[in-house]
Amino acid sequence: MASTAPWVSEKPTALLVLADGTVIEGRGLGATGQAVGEVCFNTALTGYQEILTDPSYAGQIVTFTFPHIGNVGVNDEDEESLAPAARAGAVGAIFKADISTPSNYRASGGLDEWLKKRGIVAMSGIDTRALTVLLREKGVADAVIAHAPDGDFDVEALKKQAAGWSGLVGLDLAKDVTSGQSSLWQETPWVWDEGYGEQDEPSMHIVAVDFGVKRNILRLLAGLGARVTVVPATASAEDILALKPDGIFLSNGPGDPAATGEYAVPTLRELLKTDIPIFGICLGHQILALATGGNTVKMHQGHHGANHPVKDHTTGKVEIVSMNHGFAVDTASLPEGVTETHVSLFDGSNCGITLVGKPVFSVQHHPEASPGSQDSHYLFRRFANLIRARKGEPALAERA
Numbered sequence: 001m002a003s004t005a006p007w008v009s010e011k012p013t014a015l016l017v018l019a020d021g022t023v024i025e026g027r028g029l030g031a032t033g034q035a036v037g038e039v040c041f042n043t044a045l046t047g048y049q050e051i052l053t054d055p056s057y058a059g060q061i062v063t064f065t066f067p068h069i070g071n072v073g074v075n076d077e078d079e080e081s082l083a084p085a086a087r088a089g090a091v092g093a094i095f096k097a098d099i100s101t102p103s104n105y106r107a108s109g110g111l112d113e114w115l116k117k118r119g120i121v122a123m124s125g126i127d128t129r130a131l132t133v134l135l136r137e138k139g140v141a142d143a144v145i146a147h148a149p150d151g152d153f154d155v156e157a158l159k160k161q162a163a164g165w166s167g168l169v170g171l172d173l174a175k176d177v178t179s180g181q182s183s184l185w186q187e188t189p190w191v192w193d194e195g196y197g198e199q200d201e202p203s204m205h206i207v208a209v210d211f212g213v214k215r216n217i218l219r220l221l222a223g224l225g226a227r228v229t230v231v232p233a234t235a236s237a238e239d240i241l242a243l244k245p246d247g248i249f250l251s252n253g254p255g256d257p258a259a260t261g262e263y264a265v266p267t268l269r270e271l272l273k274t275d276i277p278i279f280g281i282c283l284g285h286q287i288l289a290l291a292t293g294g295n296t297v298k299m300h301q302g303h304h305g306a307n308h309p310v311k312d313h314t315t316g317k318v319e320i321v322s323m324n325h326g327f328a329v330d331t332a333s334l335p336e337g338v339t340e341t342h343v344s345l346f347d348g349s350n351c352g353i354t355l356v357g358k359p360v361f362s363v364q365h366h367p368e369a370s371p372g373s374q375d376s377h378y379l380f381r382r383f384a385n386l387i388r389a390r391k392g393e394p395a396l397a398e399r400a
């Protein structure tokens with residue numbers, strides 16, 4: 001099937017080629033060349049820069065259901081990835097409307113230039129509603145997004161490339177985006193130095209295992225009054241414990257949790273033998289579930305948005321959250337001693353667990369709210385309270 005959007009009358013300068021041979025034409029934006037990845041749709045109305053720089057999107061091409069993306073430009077603070085390289089984040093982006101001139105007091109530049117600089121291949125002028133319907137019906141798709149300003153494409157080669165890609169199942173991508181593990185950036189361990197939030201003197205030490213950590217998570221951990229040391233995804237339990245943490249944080253990250261779990265699960269099982277509080281988000285949640293003996297499964301279309309309802313069974317409250325995951329913890333696989341704490345009200349899938357009698361819990365969604373509502377910020381205070389309880393300090397109010 002070839003589909004040309006009615007408003008594209010010129011020669012297409014970008015193609016999205018799905019593994020099943022579907023070819024969708026549009027206007028090229030951002031980096032030229034091509035990128036292979038899994039196409040998913042994100043329903044957030046805001047936060048496109050946070051979304052595109054979320055390292056959990058490595059290996060993925062994001063199509064935005066909101067039609068007008070780019071109108072507030074880009075700035076340095078909204079960058080979620082700590083690594084400057086393109087591969088620490090989405091590899092491709094799909095928009096309905098062309099990018100307009102940025103209009104916002106925070107903007108330091110335009111989205112198109114930024115996409116180019118970051119190496120993200122993008123396209124506009126396509127019917128993103130039709131593409132979303134297709135992804136909802138058939139599930140997320142392996143694809144190639146290609147941008148050639150002269151409009152010359154070898155469509156057959158692109159089809160072959162899309163069909164030949166392995167897909168995300170079985171892929172450990174955390175090792176590619178974690179700090180210290182690649183030539184991307186930082187030596188590890190390193191200490192977060194963008195401020196301690198509310199207090200000058202840190203009162204606790206949190207070691208964050210970086211599977212592709214987002215900047216706003218580190219900001220919020222520091223905001224608890226913590227000194228935060230970041231270690232690579234492959235850090236051993238010995239390395240982590242040598243840092244004498246008061247709490248251990250397991251970050252979000254890209255790829256298949258079972259693949260990353262091959263090295264992360266044995267480490268975590270060692271850490272679970274201690275009484276140190278542990279908090280996991282997204283990939284960190286999935287790895288915790290795997291460490292307890294549970295399973296993860298690939299989802300049909302995943303959850304990607306900033307408007308998902310999740311229920312916290314421990315309080316009975318519903319929170320509106322940011323989501324970005326394509327794998328999920330299989331609730332039925334959770335062993336005795338693991339309690340489900342949160343559930344998605346969209347499809348009933350698992351969104352949180354706690355280990356009975358242990359100061360250990362994790363959630364599937366993104367309580368750092370980047371982008372998205374701040375309903376789940378209380379989870380950071382819940383973590384701080386576990387650490388404070390172990391130190392004999394009084395609890396903070398969970399909800400501000």
Ligand SMILES: NC(=O)CC[C@H](N)C(=O)O
Nearest residue numbers: 056252253282283326327
């Ligand atoms: N945001 C995340 O950490 C995503 C976790 C995992 N890569 C998934 O897609 O389910």
